Amino acid sequence: MAAETSAPATGAGEREPNHGMRIFIIWLVLALASDLLIWFVLGPHLPPGDLASAANGQQFDIKVMSAMAAPVMVFVLIQFIYSLIVWRHREGDEEDGPPIHGNTRVQVTWITLTTVIVLCLFGFGTYELVNGPGAGAGSGEGPSPIVNPPGAELTVAQQMAPYSASKPLVIQVIAQQWRFTYRYPQFGGFETTYLAVPQNQWVEFDVTSIDVIHDFWAYQLGVKADADPGVNNVAYTKPLQLGSITVRCDELCGLWHGAMYDYGSVMTQSAFQSWATASQAHFADVTKMLPPYATTYDPTEIKQLGTVLVKLGLTGAGGGYYPPNDPSQP
Amino acid sequence: MSLPVRVGTLLVAFLAVVGGVIFVVIHFLLAGPPVVDYAAGVAPGQPVSIMLQEDPQNTVSNHPDWVSYFIKDPKTGAWVHTTLFQVPAGSRVNVTILGYDGCTPLRNPFWGMVTGTIGGVEDVNGSPVSVLNSWASCSVGHTFSIPGIGLNVPVASPTTLSANKNVCGLSPCTSGPHTTVTFSFNAPKSDGDYFWQCRVPCGLGYLDGFGGPMQTIGFMTGQMEVVS
Incomplete structure (x- = not known):
């Protein structure tokens, strides 16, 4: 210059x-x-x-x-x-430029x-x-987050304590081919396919998978966290406005990865509590069948099945899980 | 090397590459299972009845140890090895599934709940059921789930040890222990493709059962095409 x-x-x-x-x-x-x-x-x-x-x-x-x-x-x-x-270059100018x-x-x-x-x-x-939980990243911080909102609940006992609007709402995100389900441990541990969160309250997402690697991406909430089998990946956000949420899987997870999306919404506190109470009652029958709430679930092992299967005499494909390596049929 | 030889060699190489591409396109990309048409001759909004069966294996493909669905062709009455079917838009779809496979527990027992059907129930051998607990008893073989319309139906399995030990061995199954599951749902009112899948990890020989037939159209996953 x-x-x-x-x-x-x-x-x-x-x-x-x-x-x-x-x-x-x-x-x-x-x-x-x-x-x-x-x-x-x-x-x-x-x-x-x-x-x-x-x-x-x-x-x-x-x-x-x-x-x-x-x-x-x-x-x-x-x-x-x-x-x-x-x-x-101008017309007629044949001079060299300056060095x-x-x-x-x-x-x-x-x-x-x-x-x-x-x-x-x-x-x-x-x-x-x-600068505060989820401030700039909104991504999963792993099972032991460094930055937590006040009252964060990281143990199973804490997460299952009764719901309080003064503490973060705990939502377990369970990824599976090709659908996310959401478990609310503070409301009896019911599970649903609809993501509902309250306005102006910290939300703690405990993200895990029961099959392959997925990625929980709640776009409007600014949360994007890997869902890995055997891992609890914690992410926080605080919904500030009412609105709808689109959730997508952001990790190539198999044939129908592109169709692995669903919707949810940010509700007022009172609307959320009504929804959660109604859902708890609606899913009561299936909630009884769910495994005890845990931060992760092992895709290869279900201890509760043992008694039933042993009594019936079934092994392998007829009544049990296929082990990772070349299982045999009964 | 003379010019004609060089030209000939180039031509042969070019044709070989073109032939390879055509083979890949036809054999792998364009090939697929047929679509069973339940919409032909049915006005939109009119009910249709579709019939499927799930077999513990199939003897009609090059994956004989893969579990598989079959769909009955309404015109010929023959069982077709496919998982693609068409229904009219806005119609009531009455479904019958013959469950020939033995029981395998759901990975997530949440999917033992019937959702998205008319009345919120399925009939298992004539008895209405809204929940099947595959962890408490030998009760679920596979599921028929269309996430796009919120449909989830656990397909009941034979429950006894002897039935599970003597499942049908020749596909499509025409005899052997099985359950009959019926339910109805309303097809969407607008055209579209809706994938459906099984939620039981039934991919024999794949990591934790989540591969193979679970990921392959024509076996345990497919599409419902809604047409008007």
Whole structure:
């Protein structure tokens, strides 16, 4: 750029304009305009929305990163377009261009600025990850989360304690080919295919699988957590607004992976409690058949079956699970 | 190497590649089980009756040890080795499933609950049932589940040891111990494809039973095509 700004006059008596200042002014106006547009116009529509705290955090992070990246992109584009217009080859001009040499000041400025931007983003991203449960990531933190909301319940006994609006609502997400089911241990452990969460209350998702690896992605809630067999993957969010939720599997999990989605909703506290109480009664018969609530379930073993199968004399395919390696039929 | 030889070699190589691609497309991508048409000649909204059977194995494919569904062709009355069928949009679909396979417990007993049927029940050998507990007794062979319309029906199995030891050995089954399961549901009012599946991990020889026939159209999963 220095070489360009110090280019000789193009004609006798003409003074070379201050290209650097021109570019800076154009950049300042466009960078400011693009940042304002990103923040106030595009920002509220950026994914995944602001239905829940984790989603809100992700949207804020994307807004910040976009607002920081836009001036850099605008600068590169302006430099490119300005060069094409101002320093284009003109009819009849057969002269060589001026020799270009490196400019230490420009190089150091560029490297320093971009380094500062990247380090700031690194610091910002790190802070956002630990700034409250699910703040910037919304993803599973594993069985022992580092950042928990007040009153988080991580043991089976805690999770099965009666529901209280002052503590996180525990929902166990059970993935299986090709459907998610949701278990509510604080409401007697009933299981359902519909995801309902209350507004303005922390929700603790305990995500697991009973067959292969899936991924629980509750888009509008900003939660995305792997569902692995034998693993309890905990993720938090706090629904802030009423609305509908779309849940998809985001891990290729077999033939009908693409059809593994369902819907849910964020309800008011009173509506949620009514729904949960009604569901508890509706599913009472099948709840009695479910295994005791646990943070994970072993796909290869069901201890409760032993008595029945032994009494009946069945083994293998006729009455038992196929072991992982080449089972035999009775 | 002379020019004609080089041209000939190139041509042969080109034809070999084209032939290979055509073979792969026809043999693997376009090939599939037939669709049994229950919608032909039936006006949208009119009831249809479909019939399926689930067999402990099949002797009509190159996977004889895979469990499999068969669907009865309404025109010929023959059992077809497929899991694809068409029904008219908005119709009441009356389903009969002959459960020839022995019992295997559901991985998730939640799927022992009947949902999405008219009345919320299925009839097992003529008796209405809303829940089957495959963990408490030998009661469930497979399931017939269409997640897209919330349908889940655990298909009852023969319950005794002798019946489970003497399941039918020749597909499609025409005799042997079995249960008769009937239920009805309403087909969606608009056209669409709805996949259906079994929820019992019945993939013999695959990790925890979740592969093979569980993942293969024509065996334990398929599609219901709703047409108007």
